[in-house]
Amino acid sequence: MRTALLMLMLATGPAWAGSPGVDHDAIAVTPVDTAPAPAAEAWIATYRLHDARGTRELVVACTDDTIELRVAGDPVRVWQRRADGVEHRQLFLDEGREVVFAPGDLRAIGREAAWNDVRGLVPARVVSRAAASTPRVLGHDARRVHGVDDDARAELTWLDDARLPARYMRGAMQLTLRTLERVPASIAFTSDDGLRAMDGADLGDESLDPFARRFIVQGFRAASTRAPL
Amino acid sequence: MRQGLTLIATALATLFAAAPTHAENPQQWYRDGAATARAGAQLRANRRPAKNVILFVGDGMGLSTVAAARILDGQLRGGKGEENTLSFEKFPYVSLSKTYSVDGQTPDSAPTMTAMMTGIKTNQGVIGVTQDVRYNDCASSRGKGVATLLEMSEAMGLATGIVSTARITHATPAATYSHTANRDWESDAELTAEAKSNGCKDIARQLVEFPFGDGLEVALGGGRSYFIPATANDPEDAGARGRRKDGRDLAGEWASKPASAYVWNKAQFDAIDPRRTHHLLGLFERSHMEYEYDRPTDAGKEPSLAEMTSKAIDVLEGSGRQGYFLMVEGGRIDHAHHAGNAARALTDAIALSDAVKAATRKASLDDTLIIVTADHSHVFTVAGYPDRGNDILGKVVTDGKVALDRNGRPYTTLGYANGPGYRNGTRPDLALVDTGNMNFLQEATVPLESETHAAEDVGIYARGPGAQAFQGVVEQNTIFHVMAQSEQRVGPFLCILFGGCGRTPARVQPPLMVGTLLEAMQPRTPR
Numbered sequence: 103m104r105t106a107l108l109m110l111m112l113a114t115g116p117a118w119a120g121s122p123g124v125d126h127d128a129i130a131v132t133p134v135d136t137a138p139a140p141a142a143e144a145w146i147a148t149y150r151l152h153d154a155r156g157t158r159e160l161v162v163a164c165t166d167d168t169i170e171l172r173v174a175g176d177p178v179r180v181w182q183r184r185a186d187g188v189e190h191r192q193l194f195l196d197e198g199r200e201v202v203f204a205p206g207d208l209r210a211i212g213r214e215a216a217w218n219d220v221r222g223l224v225p226a227r228v229v230s231r232a233a234a235s236t237p238r239v240l241g242h243d244a245r246r247v248h249g250v251d252d253d254a255r256a257e258l259t260w261l262d263d264a265r266l267p268a269r270y271m272r273g274a275m276q277l278t279l280r281t282l283e284r285v286p287a288s289i290a291f292t293s294d295d296g297l298r299a300m301d302g303a304d305l306g307d308e309s310l311d312p313f314a315r316r317f318i319v320q321g322f323r324a325a326s327t328r329a330p331l
Numbered sequence: 332m333r334q335g336l337t338l339i340a341t342a343l344a345t346l347f348a349a350a351p352t353h354a355e356n357p358q359q360w361y362r363d364g365a366a367t368a369r370a371g372a373q374l375r376a377n378r379r380p381a382k383n384v385i386l387f388v389g390d391g392m393g394l395s396t397v398a399a400a401r402i403l404d405g406q407l408r409g410g411k412g413e414e415n416t417l418s419f420e421k422f423p424y425v426s427l428s429k430t431y432s433v434d435g436q437t438p439d440s441a442p443t444m445t446a447m448m449t450g451i452k453t454n455q456g457v458i459g460v461t462q463d464v465r466y467n468d469c470a471s472s473r474g475k476g477v478a479t480l481l482e483m484s485e486a487m488g489l490a491t492g493i494v495s496t497a498r499i500t501h502a503t504p505a506a507t508y509s510h511t512a513n514r515d516w517e518s519d520a521e522l523t524a525e526a527k528s529n530g531c532k533d534i535a536r537q538l539v540e541f542p543f544g545d546g547l548e549v550a551l552g553g554g555r556s557y558f559i560p561a562t563a564n565d566p567e568d569a570g571a572r573g574r575r576k577d578g579r580d581l582a583g584e585w586a587s588k589p590a591s592a593y594v595w596n597k598a599q600f601d602a603i604d605p606r607r608t609h610h611l612l613g614l615f616e617r618s619h620m621e622y623e624y625d626r627p628t629d630a631g632k633e634p635s636l637a638e639m640t641s642k643a644i645d646v647l648e649g650s651g652r653q654g655y656f657l658m659v660e661g662g663r664i665d666h667a668h669h670a671g672n673a674a675r676a677l678t679d680a681i682a683l684s685d686a687v688k689a690a691t692r693k694a695s696l697d698d699t700l701i702i703v704t705a706d707h708s709h710v711f712t713v714a715g716y717p718d719r720g721n722d723i724l725g726k727v728v729t730d731g732k733v734a735l736d737r738n739g740r741p742y743t744t745l746g747y748a749n750g751p752g753y754r755n756g757t758r759p760d761l762a763l764v765d766t767g768n769m770n771f772l773q774e775a776t777v778p779l780e781s782e783t784h785a786a787e788d789v790g791i792y793a794r795g796p797g798a799q800a801f802q803g804v805v806e807q808n809t810i811f812h813v814m815a816q817s818e819q820r821v822g823p824f825l826c827i828l829f830g831g832c833g834r835t836p837a838r839v840q841p842p843l844m845v846g847t848l849l850e851a852m853q854p855r856t857p858r
Contacts, residue, residue: 167570184568185630186621204618206625210670211751212770298521299574301618306669306781307439307502308515310456310466321751321780 141165144290145264147282153275153331160277162223162266163290169221170291178292181220188215193292199313200294203302211302223277223331224258224267225251232260239268240282275331355414374423376799380819382654382698383647384480385690386447386810387419389683390440390503391665391676393708393789399673399745400680402723407681411720417681418688419703422794426801428810429788430707433462437786440665441514443706443807444506448658449477450811451842458502458534459510461842467513467523469531476510476845480814480821484656485544486848487820490647491655492547494639494686496620496679497662498554500534503706507658508547509537510845518557518574533557539581542849546588548610548650549643549657551634555595555614558582565617566595567631585612597632605645613639622663622675623682624769636661636682637689644693654698654819659686668709669781671752671772673745674724676711678769691794700797700817704810705789710748710782717744724767733762743773750775750782 144165151160151173161172167183178193187205190213194200208214218226232245239259248257251272259269261282270277300308308314389396397417405415432442435455442453449459456466459479464472485491495504500517511534515521519533532540535557541547556565558581559573575581586593591610594600600613615633620626626633634642640659647655661683667676687703694701715727715734726741727734733741741761746752752775765771775782791810793801797817801809816822826832829841839847 182570184571186568186628202618206621207666207670209625209770210622210667210672210675212672212772214770300515303619303663303666303669306783307665309439309783311515318780 141167141287143284144168144287145266145282146285146290147264147266148280150278150280151276151331159280164221164264164266165287165290166221168291169223172292180291181215181217183217188217188220190215191294193294193297194313195292195297197313198297200297200299201302201305201317202299207301207303222260222265222267224260224270227251228256228258229260232258235259240279242268242282244268270331277331371423377697377796378799379698379796380822381700381796381817382819383656383694383700384484384814384818385644385657385659385694385699385701386814387659387661387683387687387690387701387703388444388447388503389661389664389680389703389705390497391668391707391709391784392661392680392683392705393711393785393787395711395713396664396668396676396680396705396709397790399711399713399723400677400684403677404681404684406720406723412723413719417684418691419684419701419792422701422703422792422798424793424798424801426791426793427788427804428704428791428807429804430807431786437784438707439514439784440502440706441506444503445477446806446808447704447706447810448479448481448506449842450808450815451477452806452808456514457512458506458514459845460512464512469512469523469526469529472510472512472531473529474844474846478843478845478848479507480811480818481507481547481656481658482543482845482848483815483821483824483843484818485541485547486852487824488544488652489654489656489818489820490548490650490652491544492549492643492647492657493552493660494549494636494643494658495552495660495662496623496636496682497552497660497666498557498619499538499550499552499614500554500557501552501619501662503660503662504550504552504658505534505537508541509534511537517554519577520561520574535575535581536579539585543852546610548655549646551600551611551613551615551639551643552660552662553614553616553618553620555582556617558614568617571617582612582614585610595631597634600634600638600642603642603646605642605649608646609650611642611646619663619666622667622679624675624678636686640686641689641693644690648693656814656818659683659690661686665709668711668747669750669783671747671750671775671782672770673711673747673773674767674769674771676709677723694795696795698796700795700814701793702798702801702810702814703790703792708785708787708789710750710785712746712748713744714746715742715744722767724771726761726766746773747775747782748785749777749779751780752782753778 144163147162149160151158158173163170170180172178180191182189189205190203192201222229228251232247235244235246242261242263245260254273257271258267261268268279305314305318401415401417402412405412430438430443432438433452433454439455441456441458445453445459453462457464459477460472460475461477464475481491493504493507502514517534522533556574560575560578560580561573563573565571582593585591592608593612595614603611620633621629643657661679664676664679716729717727721728727744736742740758743766752772791801797813800813815825828838830837
């Protein structure tokens with residue numbers, strides 16, 4: 103043993119001290135701001151949501167680059183515009199967990215989100231057909247459209263300043279705005295402090311993690327990674 | 332000696348030249364086959380010690396993935412595809428690796444890479460520790476760390492490096508330099524209270540506080556957020572922050588040392604002069620790097636796996652050491668398969684082949700052992716009876732007609748036994764579906780949100796000094812022993828330590844524990 107250790111020490115020699123002369127300034131980090139700066143204020147909207155699952159309250163918090171949806175009993179779902187596309191997060195508050203789908207991972211599973219569709223809850227193609235109309239809704243100017251969209255009867259009342267629907271019906275689904283207010287962005291969104299975050303891409307490698315196992319089998323509301331409703 | 336080298340070179344040159352040409356006729360098939368057989372018969376082993384060792388790991392790159400990637404690569408080059416060979420398929424020595432772990436028939440990347448790096452099999456979910464360690468139990472891992480080939484190489488005075496398209500703290504790269512009871516303890520934010528109270532260090536910290544030699548010379552990959560504090564903004568994604576709760580800026584700590592640099596985008600990476608930078612850390616994404624297909628659209632711009640491999644070799648060779656150990660992982664083949672997205676998985680497998688090609692151009696056949704393998708397979712199939720040259724991402728076409736199932740619907744050549752590609756109810760009608768679209772998910776039989784690994788063997792492809800040791804079907808941990816016995820300094824050291832090399836009897840019981848190697852290093856001179 104001693105011989106082996108001696109040999110090791112001899113072979114190792116003195117630790118290399120490195121050579122001087124690397125110009126750290128030459129490779130200085132330069133931040134790239136390709137996504138908008140964090141907003142100071144956010145919209146908080148509460149809706150009455152009626153669909154095949156029944157009737158419940160939907161709370162929406164949003165800024166120009168983030169939208170968060172909260173429904174009792176569901177994970178908190180967040181879409182956020184990033185430099186590489188739209189990132190989606192699901193927060194499981196009761197379990198202290200968070201699953202993050204990077205834009206590239208959403209593309210790989212065929213669930214890439216179009217920001218304009220996600221941010222307004224309603225497909226942008228429907229919004230684009232809405233025309234100025236009266237009366238105002240909760241003190242906000244509104245636009246309206248009704249007709250058939252993608253083989254389903256649709257009706258939309260749209261608020262331009264909040265970039266949110268006041269009323270949206272599509273097939274059997276009905277979304278009705280109850281309250282709308284501006285609040286500081288710092289308190290509008292659900293904090294993920296203390297949640298253990300994992301990548302959606304890593305779920306398949308986590309066979310020992312009971313949470314990941316359930317996610318893999320149940321999928322939770324995985325389809326909702328593409329669109330809020 | 333010179334004659335022997337000439338023989339080897341001639342045999343290899345013949346072997347490489349023996350790949351079938353595009354002239355397909357009975358005479359050519361016969362000649363090509365005969366030439367390959369002659370080259371194999373003339374092959375002479377290179378028994379000299381390896382100055383350098385490079386281990387390539389295609390994460391999840393099972394044999395069906397290799398075959399499909401070979402065909403896709405060939406078709407992208409304008410050929411029929413089947414006759415194509417990926418760069419590493421030209422290597423003369425091929426073996427099969429049994430990938431099971433101590434407690435799992437189908438393994439994850441943690442025990443499999445541990446097997447390749449330490450020479451022992453271990454349990455699911457743990458890295459660089461023996462099978463005595465219980466998953467997620469820090470206390471049970473105390474004193475159970477097994478020395479890795481990278482640690483031994485660094486301790487013996489060689490240069491070392493790791494490259495991955497996954498997070499550099501992810502299981503495969505982590506198994507080269509860290510020891511942990513839970514593969515998920517990548518930053519201190521993931522450590523449990525038990526882990527903290529019992530002194531377990533997170534994986535990123537273990538990389539930066541690497542205790543052997545003067546630390547790794549190269550670490551390139553993703554996982555930036557695991558190295559920077561939760562209070563610090565990410566440089567690429569405005570509004571995103573680091574993960575670390577201990578406030579440490581590990582990337583900054585790395586860069587603050589002599590002749591060291593940290594880069595996070597391709598422009599900075601390209602600006603690195605390997606003659607002046609001897610310790611290079613590159614973290615190109617907050618988490619995993621982009622899939623190869625998506626890489627061109629990345630906001631911060633990322634180097635390719637081949638570019639990272641080339642730069643890593645340049646830095647390692649520029650270190651002035653007597654040799655090096657380098658591990659390169661194509662980490663996102665696995666993720667794309669989990670997503671049920673064969674097109675991205677195959678594109679990343681081709682990127683790994685390109686990286687191997689880059690390495691073979693830089694590293695001498697005479698003194699560098701190169702091994703290409705996978706940690707495990709996936710439930711990925713290449714099925715049906717498609718005609719020769721049929722689009723590998725397309726629907727099965729037999730005798731010029733789209734093949735139909737018993738319900739009259741077409742089906743694809745590629746598919747999965749389970750995963751997100753499952754469709755509810757009856758099979759979808761793919762007649763008008765572009766299955767070659769990069770976002771198409773191949774059909775799966777069993778509905779799971781994430782496709783799973785598979786237990787079948789994976790290939791080992793090797794060339795260079797010591798490669799001839801790969802014979803037949805071997806346990807995965809054999810890969811470590813082939814690398815160790817071939818490496819110029821580690822081989823003789825382990826011979827003295829454990830005997831079995833015809834010289835002296837064993838002095839200690841294997842395996843070589845981290846603590847033993849650390850004791851041998853004392854007194855250690857800090858970098």
